[in-house]
Amino acid sequence: MKISENIRKVKGTIPDHVCLVAVSKTHPPERITEAYDAGLRIFGENRVQELLQKQPVLPADIEWHLIGHLQTNKVKFIAPFVRMIHSVDSIKLLAEIDKEAAKCSRQIDCLLQVYIAQEETKFGLDENELESVIMSYIQGSFSNVRICGLMGMASFVDDTAQVHREFGNLKQIFDRIKQKYFSETEYFHHISMGMSGDYSIAIEEGSTMVRIGSLIFGNR
Numbered sequence: 576m577k578i579s580e581n582i583r584k585v586k587g588t589i590p591d592h593v594c595l596v597a598v599s600k601t602h603p604p605e606r607i608t609e610a611y612d613a614g615l616r617i618f619g620e621n622r623v624q625e626l627l628q629k630q631p632v633l634p635a636d637i638e639w640h641l642i643g644h645l646q647t648n649k650v651k652f653i654a655p656f657v658r659m660i661h662s663v664d665s666i667k668l669l670a671e672i673d674k675e676a677a678k679c680s681r682q683i684d685c686l687l688q689v690y691i692a693q694e695e696t697k698f699g700l701d702e703n704e705l706e707s708v709i710m711s712y713i714q715g716s717f718s719n720v721r722i723c724g725l726m727g728m729a730s731f732v733d734d735t736a737q738v739h740r741e742f743g744n745l746k747q748i749f750d751r752i753k754q755k756y757f758s759e760t761e762y763f764h765h766i767s768m769g770m771s772g773d774y775s776i777a778i779e780e781g782s783t784m785v786r787i788g789s790l791i792f793g794n795r
C-alpha cells in the first residue's frame with residue numbers, strides 16, 4: 576500500500592483535535608519525503624543518532640519530535656531544532672534541555688513520560704516522581720522549556736480492557752495534575768498516548784496526540 580493511501584486511511588479515523596505524529600524510525604528519508612508530500616509535517620524518531628542523520632536532508636519545516644529515551648549527554652545535539660521531547664523522565668534531563676535550549680535561544684516543548692503499563696521494561700515516572708519533577712519545575716526558573724503535558728505507553732497486550740484502564744489512568748493523572756499545578760497555563764494540554772495497535776482506545780480515553788509508525792510506513 577502506498578504511504579499516501581495509508582495516511583488518508585489513518586487520518587480518517589482520527590478526530591481533528593488529535594495531533595498525528597508520524598513515527599518514522601528505521602525508515603529512510605525517501606519514505607519520509609513521501610509522507611511529507613502527502614501533507615504530514617510532524618515526525619517522531621526515537622533515537623538521537625538516527626534523527627541527526629535525517630534532519631539535515633529533509634525539509635526545514637518538519638516539526639521533529641523525539642519520542643524515545645533521551646540521555647542528558649545527547650541533548651545538545653538536538654536542541655537546535657527539536658520541537659518536542661515526549662520522553663522527559665527526570666528533573667536532571669529537563670534542566671539539561673533548558674540549558675541547551677537557552678544556548679540556542681529557543682524554547683523546547685516537553686512532555687513528562689509516565690509509567691502506566693504493567694510491564695517491567697517501560698521507562699517513565701510513577702505518580703510520586705511525576706509530582707516531584709513538576710514541583711521542581713514550578714519552583715525553578717526554567718524559561719527555555721515548557722511542560723506541555725504527559726506521555727505514556729500502555730502494555731502490549733490483547734486485553735483491550737487493560738489497555739483502556741491504563742490509558743484511562745493516564746488521563747486521570749493528567750486531569751489531576753492540570754487542576755493542581757497548571758490550571759492557569761494554557762500550554763499544559765497534551766496527552767501523548769496511542770500507537771498503531773492501540774490509538775483508537777487511546778483516543779476514546781482522551782488522547783490529544785497519537786504516535787503512529789507501522790500503520791503509515793509499514794512494518795519495520
Ligand SMILES: *Cc1c(COP(=O)(O)O)cnc(C)c1O
Nearest residue numbers: 598621642770771786787788789
Ligand atoms: C515506535 C514507537 C511508536 C510507534 O509504534 P507503531 O506501533 O509502529 O505505531 C510510538 N511511540 C514510541 C515511543 C515508539 O518508540
